[in-house]
Amino acid sequence: xxxxxxxxxxxxxxxxxxxxxxxxxxxxxxxxxxxxxxxxxxxxxxxxxxxxxxxxxxxxxxxxxxxxxxxxxxxxxxxxxxxxxxxxxxxxxxxxxxxxxxxxxxxxxxxxxxxxxxxxxxxxxxxxxxxxxxxxxxxxxxxxxxxxxxxxxxxxxxxxxxxxxxxxxxxxxxxxxxxxxxxxxxxxxxxxxxxxxxxxxxxxxxxxxxxxxxxxxxxxxxxxxxxxxxxxxxxxxxxxxxxxxxxxxxxxxxxxxxxxxxxxxxxxxxxxxxxxxxxxxxxxxxxxxxxxxxxxxxxxxxxxxxxxxxxxxxxxxxxxxxxxxxxxxxxxxxxxxxxxxxxxxxxxxxxxxxxxxxxxxxxxxxxxxxxxxxxxxxxxxxxxxxxxxxxxxxxxxxxxxxxxxxxxxxxxx
Amino acid sequence: xxxxxxxxxxxxxxxxxxxxxxxxxxxxxxxxxxxxxxxxxxxxxxxxxxxxxxxxxxxxxxxxxxxxxxxxxxxxxxxxxxxxxxxxxxxxxxxxxxxxxxxxxxxxxxxxxxxxxxxxxxxxxxxxxxxxxxxxxxxxxxxxxxxxxxxxxxxxxxxxxxxxxxxxxxxxxxxxxxxxxxxxxxxxxxxxxxxxxxxxxxxxxxxxxxxxxxxxxxxxxxxxxxxxxxxxxxxxxxxxxxxxxxxxxxxxxxxxxxxxxxxxxxxxxxxxxxxxxxxx
Numbered sequence: 188x189x190x191x192x193x194x195x196x197x198x199x200x201x202x203x204x205x206x207x208x209x210x211x212x213x214x215x216x217x218x219x220x221x222x223x224x225x226x227x228x229x230x231x232x233x234x235x236x237x238x239x240x241x242x243x244x245x246x247x248x249x250x251x252x253x254x255x256x257x258x259x260x261x262x263x264x265x266x267x268x269x270x271x272x273x274x275x276x277x278x279x280x281x282x283x284x285x286x287x288x289x290x291x292x293x294x295x296x297x298x299x300x301x302x303x304x305x306x307x308x309x310x311x312x313x314x315x316x317x318x319x320x321x322x323x324x325x326x327x328x329x330x331x332x333x334x335x336x337x338x339x340x341x342x343x344x345x346x347x348x349x350x351x352x353x354x355x356x357x358x359x360x361x362x363x364x365x366x367x368x369x370x371x372x373x374x375x376x377x378x379x380x381x382x383x384x385x386x387x388x389x390x391x392x393x394x395x396x397x398x399x400x401x402x403x404x405x406x407x408x409x410x411x412x413x414x415x416x417x418x419x420x421x422x423x424x425x426x427x428x429x430x431x432x433x434x435x436x437x438x439x440x441x442x443x444x445x446x447x448x449x450x451x452x453x454x455x456x457x458x459x460x461x462x463x464x465x466x467x468x469x470x471x472x473x474x475x476x477x478x479x480x481x482x483x484x485x486x487x488x489x490x491x492x493x494x495x496x497x498x499x500x501x502x503x504x505x506x507x508x509x510x511x512x513x514x515x516x517x518x519x520x521x522x523x524x525x526x527x528x529x530x531x532x533x534x535x536x537x538x539x540x541x542x543x544x545x546x547x548x549x550x551x552x553x554x555x556x557x558x559x560x561x562x563x564x565x566x567x568x569x570x571x572x573x574x575x576x577x578x579x580x581x582x583x584x585x586x587x588x589x590x591x592x593x594x595x596x597x598x599x600x
Numbered sequence: 601x602x603x604x605x606x607x608x609x610x611x612x613x614x615x616x617x618x619x620x621x622x623x624x625x626x627x628x629x630x631x632x633x634x635x636x637x638x639x640x641x642x643x644x645x646x647x648x649x650x651x652x653x654x655x656x657x658x659x660x661x662x663x664x665x666x667x668x669x670x671x672x673x674x675x676x677x678x679x680x681x682x683x684x685x686x687x688x689x690x691x692x693x694x695x696x697x698x699x700x701x702x703x704x705x706x707x708x709x710x711x712x713x714x715x716x717x718x719x720x721x722x723x724x725x726x727x728x729x730x731x732x733x734x735x736x737x738x739x740x741x742x743x744x745x746x747x748x749x750x751x752x753x754x755x756x757x758x759x760x761x762x763x764x765x766x767x768x769x770x771x772x773x774x775x776x777x778x779x780x781x782x783x784x785x786x787x788x789x790x791x792x793x794x795x796x797x798x799x800x801x802x803x804x805x806x807x808x809x810x811x812x813x814x815x816x817x818x819x820x821x822x823x824x825x826x827x828x829x830x831x832x833x834x835x836x837x838x839x840x841x842x843x844x845x846x847x848x849x850x851x852x853x854x855x856x857x858x859x860x861x862x863x864x865x866x867x868x869x870x871x872x873x874x875x876x877x878x879x880x
Contacts, residue, residue: 194788215737263834264818277734445645460840
């Protein structure tokens with residue numbers, strides 16, 4: 188039977204489409220299944236990309252038999268992508284990832300042991316206090332930290348002067364007193380990031396709690412109801428009392444910084460990146476260490492590290508490349524905040540006057556943020572409890588009790 | 601009678617009021633997005649908040665088109681969307697036709713089983729799909745992502761097409777065959793033209809699903825060469841801050857072509873979705 192023209196066209200189009208799909212698969216399988224012994228694939232967040240390109244050029248110049256292929260990731264996608272890659276076993280050779288997630292991967296035995304890289308060239312005591320320990324489980328270190336940062340107190344010296352305050356607050360009592368004095372007209376004493384990433388708020392909560400006696404042991408917070416209540420009262424109560432912005436419910440870190448730049452928020456705990464941004468905008472800014480109960484408060488360190496997946500096809504080359512990235516010059520080139528190694532901090536870009544407070548905070552008054560997956564799984568619930576207090580639906584005492592229950596339950600599972 | 605006549609205008613006003621409320625509720629975020637995209641940075645966080653910019657600026661759009669990977673990502677989104685739409689139509693028309701026309705044991709359970717794919721959360725199928733795409737060496741390629749998107753589109757579109765075809769009297773195809781045509785001829789000359797509006801709707805649906813899909817795209821594409829627009833949107837949020845102006849401008853760029861396409865083709869879309877609704 189003869190095929191009619193339109194039927195022929197339809198069958199032809201369908202056949203060509205299916206053949207094209209099959210051919211594409213075959214070509215890809217043939218081209219990519221071989222693998223290249225000398226290519227190290229490195230997943231890099233896009234904010235590090237430009238510096239990474241220069242570092243790779245320098246590395247390849249010293250190691251002509253190895254090439255490094257850079258793949259860009261974004262801050263919002265790197266966690267998901269890394270988790271799926273590690274779960275599937277189809278992995279790159281080096282991944283730049285948040286330190287807070289390292290323990291999750293290490294618990295699943297998905298990371299290579301990098302302990303052997305530490306020694307005379309990369310001494311552990313050259314790193315920020317507690318940092319290497321926070322990435323070491325059962326005697327094995329599973330990541331090479333390279334950038335590290337904490338909050339410090341950012342304040343507007345002009346607003347302070349106008350309110351008759353001549354120095355930044357050194358204690359919680361002074362912080363509250365100053366914030367009340369600064370709150371007037373369009374200006375509020377401070378603001379909290381209750382919108383956006385829940386961990387932004389819980390990090391501030393933990394900074395208050397740790398400053399008041401709570402501890403972080405083996406990546407997990409050990410809270411007491413007293414310290415929790417005091418921390419919740421400080422954040423939630425400040426919104427109720429009016430010396431922290433009521434718009435905190437709608438603010439993330441970016442929005443708080445923008446309100447600070449507009450002169451509407453007088454002070455807040457913020458990162459060093461905000462300082463650079465304020466200076467670029469020509470806004471009045473000064474910094475101090477965080478206030479604590481009786482003196483300097485404790486900040487929680489957060490940062491990024493290089494990981495080598497256990498199933499990397501080029502383990503030795505990957506470790507060698509990570510060792511190169513751990514050199515002080517490489518670390519200094521790869522971060523805008525602070526390098527993880529103290530010797531790398533000598534670079535002049537980390538020595539500006541506004542960074543002095545951050546350097547002191549990091550070196551003397553900081554501990555690594557918790558990275559236990561059971562805590563990170565509780566962050567949203569803890570955030571919501573603080574918000575309940577700010578909304579006036581719960582007392583700080585009730586919220587502290589509920590937070591204790593949430594954390595106890597998470598760690599009991 | 602008089603009461604009923606009086607009640608009618610009130611009912612009409614009530615309906616219009618509710619419709620207006622729904623319209624405002626639905627469009628308010630879009631309006632905020634559009635106006636924010638034209639605001640300079642300092643106005644975005646202005647207190648008190650204003651809807652309209654004081655100073656209108658194209659800077660955010662300039663950033664999107666000159667200082668980001670969005671142009672390439674938009675092209676990738678179009679390529680992936682078209683691949684998904686084409687492959688969906690080829691696969692789902694074949695499957696839908698078989699389910700609607702051929703009587704075989706287990707046809708009904710199989711049709712229901714296919715629909716199960718629509719109710720499984722995407723995160724559940726993410727890892728298996730990743731491994732399948734990886735085994736075909738298609739990670740970080742537009743065609744690999746299109747494969748993954750088929751897992752989203754195929755279940756529902758198969759059902760849409762099946763219902764479209766089932767609504768067409770089989771007598772028409774039989775008449776064509778009695779006149780000497782093959783089954784393929786009957787499908788090509790009778791069935792396909794009749795359910796064309798439904799296929800346009802199905803193709804649009806597949807394209808839309810692919811266009812705004814984020815999870816698979818964020819995991820299966822790693823380089824900018826295959827990154828689609830929803831993933832490229834995350835480039836405007838770095839570790840420490842979010843460029844809301846550029847994010848909104850990119851969202852406008854991502855949304856407007858789609859709205860225009862939808863308005864142009866909406867009569868097919870509505871007709872296609874409701875076609876076959878009375879006969880399953």
